[in-house]
Amino acid sequence: MKNLTYWLVMVVLLLAASTASAQRNKAYEEYIKKYRSIAVDEMKHYRIPASITLAQGLLESGAGRSQLARKSNNHFGIKCGGSWDGRSVRYTDDAPNECFRAYKHVKDSYRDHSKFLRSGARYAFLFRLKITDYKGWAKGLKKAGYATDPNYANRLINIIETYDLDKYDRKGGLKWAEEFPNPHQPYLANELLYVIARPGDTFKSIAKEFDLKKKNVRKYNELPKNYTFRGGEIVYLEEKRKKATQDHISYAVKQGDSMYTISQMFGIKLKNLYQLNGMKEDAPAPNVGDIIWLR
Structure with missing residues (x-):
């Protein structure tokens, strides 16, 4: 009887494992293997759980097989918006012929996704959550309006739990949290x-x-x-640019400013800031009220 019970238990376990395996999509597993290191790297820099990044990438791009992902390397369905001045494509989503961002490399899409969440005021509350709280992040993204699908949060959570994506948060997130208990705010x-x-x-x-x-x-x-x-x-934490964004054309010098502090304030390389203003690098500091061109 004991032997029979043992074999019955083994059969049940094997059937359960087979069922779990069948529920997994091979394309999803390949996508995870291909992009997990990028997701973990983004987590280290931007404090977004790798599990959330991977789950969104899988869901939004159909594991990299959507037309938007294949032709434009856009894995997160991010639309152009008013501030986007990069490459774009037209694609029908919620409405016909909508403008979507296009990228040279998939890695650029991952980085833009991080910046999109980090710079969006409506997502600011998410960064108060623990890096291992993927359920809170999933529900928060839906609450903030990332997607119109009413089941968006549950779909993200289901993907994370089906493919054990939260292990990337635990490995990278908890180890990092222990080493840096008071991290800098990006x-x-x-x-x-x-x-x-x-x-x-x-x-x-x-x-x-x-x-x-x-x-x-x-x-x-x-x-x-x-x-x-x-x-x-x-x-x-990245190399500064040659000029500022389009919403920063010029700057009026204030007390205590220098060309260097202005270059840091707007993320412009110092030599380029001098060039934009027709100044030599050994020029005296600008006076209060002077206009400094940023692009």
């Missing part, structure tokens, strides 16, 4: 990620927190090797 300027330095910060400590090279943190911020952070400085 912000965006000129579509670039930055943090505000604290007293005691170093190039090494910031680089370690955001999985960067120490020399790149110094290079991105055009600072000397022996620079000591006092606290309050803008510290970019």
Whole structure:
């Protein structure tokens, strides 16, 4: 009887495993394997759970097989919006002939998705959630209006639980949380990620927190090797751009400003800021009230 019971249990377990396996979509599993490292990297930089990023990518792109994903590398269904000045395509979604963002590489789509959530005021409350709270994030995205589907949150949660995507939050998220219990809050300027330095910060400590090279943190911020952070400085985690975005054309100099602080404020390389204003790099500091062109 014991042997019979044992084999009956084994059969039930095998059938359950077979059923669970059958519920999994091979295309989904291939997509996860292909893009999970990008999702984890975005989580480290932007504090968005990797499970949520992967689940949204799977759902919005049909595991990378939608027309928008295949032809335009848009894996998150992000529409152009008023601030988008990059490549675009027309596609019928909620309405005919809508404008959607197009990217050169899939990785660009993942990065834009992170920036889209991080810079959107309606998503700000999500970043107060724990990085392992994928259910809270899923429900919050629906509440914030990311998608019109009334079952959007449940569909994300189902994908995460079916494919065990939350393990990427636990591996990367909890380990990171233990090592950095008081992390820097990321912000965006000129579509670039930055943090505000604290007293005691170093190039090494910031680089370690955001999985960067120490020399790149110094290079991105055009600072000397022996620079000591006092606290309050803008510290970019990406290379600054040649000009500001279209909504920042010029800037009126205020007390205490310098060409360097302006370059940091708007995410513009210092040499390019000088060039935009027809100034030499050894020119005296601008006067209060002077107009500095940003693009």
